[in-house]
Amino acid sequence: MIIPVRCFSCGRVIASDYVKFNEKITEIRSSGREPTPEEISATMDELHLHRYCCRRMILSHTDLIDEILPFS
Amino acid sequence: MVPRRRVERGEGESNRMSLKILELQDRYIKFSIDGIDSGIANSIRRTLINDIPKLAIDKVTFHHGQIRDGEGNVYDSSLPLFDEIVAHRLGLVPLITDPKMNFRDQCSCGGSGCPLCTMSYSINRIGPGLVTSGDLQPIGNPELVPADKEIPIVKLGPKQAILVTAEAVMGRGKDHTKWQATSGVSYKYHREFVVRKDATEDWEYFKRKCPSNVVSEDSSQIRFTDDIHCPWIEQLLDRPEVKVIEDDTKFIFQFETDGSYKAIDVLQYAVKRMPQRLNILLDSLVTPD
Numbered sequence: 001m002i003i004p005v006r007c008f009s010c011g012r013v014i015a016s017d018y019v020k021f022n023e024k025i026t027e028i029r030s031s032g033r034e035p036t037p038e039e040i041s042a043t044m045d046e047l048h049l050h051r052y053c054c055r056r057m058i059l060s061h062t063d064l065i066d067e068i069l070p071f072s
Numbered sequence: 073m074v075p076r077r078r079v080e081r082g083e084g085e086s087n088r089m090s091l092k093i094l095e096l097q098d099r100y101i102k103f104s105i106d107g108i109d110s111g112i113a114n115s116i117r118r119t120l121i122n123d124i125p126k127l128a129i130d131k132v133t134f135h136h137g138q139i140r141d142g143e144g145n146v147y148d149s150s151l152p153l154f155d156e157i158v159a160h161r162l163g164l165v166p167l168i169t170d171p172k173m174n175f176r177d178q179c180s181c182g183g184s185g186c187p188l189c190t191m192s193y194s195i196n197r198i199g200p201g202l203v204t205s206g207d208l209q210p211i212g213n214p215e216l217v218p219a220d221k222e223i224p225i226v227k228l229g230p231k232q233a234i235l236v237t238a239e240a241v242m243g244r245g246k247d248h249t250k251w252q253a254t255s256g257v258s259y260k261y262h263r264e265f266v267v268r269k270d271a272t273e274d275w276e277y278f279k280r281k282c283p284s285n286v287v288s289e290d291s292s293q294i295r296f297t298d299d300i301h302c303p304w305i306e307q308l309l310d311r312p313e314v315k316v317i318e319d320d321t322k323f324i325f326q327f328e329t330d331g332s333y334k335a336i337d338v339l340q341y342a343v344k345r346m347p348q349r350l351n352i353l354l355d356s357l358v359t360p361d
Contacts, residue, residue, distance in 0.1 A: 001153075011252050013223065015224055018224075019224065068153075
């Protein structure tokens with residue numbers, strides 16, 4: 001679905017960081033390769049996602065809002 | 073098991089409670105409190121999580137039916153997400169808060185809603201596109217805008233539109249997470265790594281890498297602390313010859329806010345709030361007559 005606004009465990013706002021995270025990852029993908037685990041980790045560190053509860057929110061999310069968009 | 077005892081104090085250091093700010097940013101603070109026990113430390117933590125009043129959207133009114141734009145195009149007001157989900161997401165958006173605002177049930181208006189206790193917002197967007205928290209327009213005080221303007225609320229397809237009004241009221245974290253101003257509130261003991269210079273040959277490496285983490289040094293030993301973050305100092309934990317001493321009267325706190333307040337303001341409020349909390353407990357005690 002759509003990214004949750006806050007981290008389920010600690011309550012930090014993570015939705016806006018997901019947008020920035022996605023931009024960075026798309027940028028790496030557009031250069032023709034998959035991001036390395038180190039790059040993904042460094043991107044989250046730059047967004048100050050230090051706790052693993054917030055990191056899993058970003059990492060494990062699948063954005064499906066576009067799939068349900070026609071069914072209002 | 074790490075031995076816990078008081079770290080010996082240098083000359084001129086008193087046993088009275090003292091608070092020292094180690095790191096301060098707009099939304100993040102790290103501080104140490106010396107001379108308290110774990111009970112007081114935990115009540116500070118719980119006050120920071122539960123008892124900071126903050127503004128959050130509590131009532132959302134959706135316009136249902138057709139929405140027309142200036143050119144007469146007709147849009148459908150039904151959204152890809154349920155209205156309840158959108159309302160919940162709006163509630164979680166952090167709003168910059170004026171701490172002088174009243175709680176609705178304690179307001180002079182008697183709970184009916186007035187500018188002293190209620191803040192109104194509206195969203196009016198037509199699709200296609202992503203509706204973000206930046207689309208929340210404040211009605212009234214223009215300073216009380218969302219602290220984060222890039223939170224996605226809902227995505228609109230072609231011929232879809234959203235028209236909502238929302239009311240924000242003050243609340244506390246114990247009632248709902250949306251009124252929780254802080255996250256990641258934690259504390260740990262102050263600890264010192266006692267490094268004997270004859271047993272650990274590369275002590276100078278740690279001194280060079282983390283100079284501000286040195287507590288004391290003499291000819292035979294050097295003491296480090298990890299109160300301030302330094303990526304190399306944690307390696308000392310793996311050394312069997314390094315003795316670790318924890319001080320259970322000195323606590324290192326850290327927390328971050330969601331942007332509704334500055335971190336330092338939250339701390340100041342929490343410290344003022346603690347005696348009030350104890351008075352609530354006192355008042356609730358019933359003495360048998």
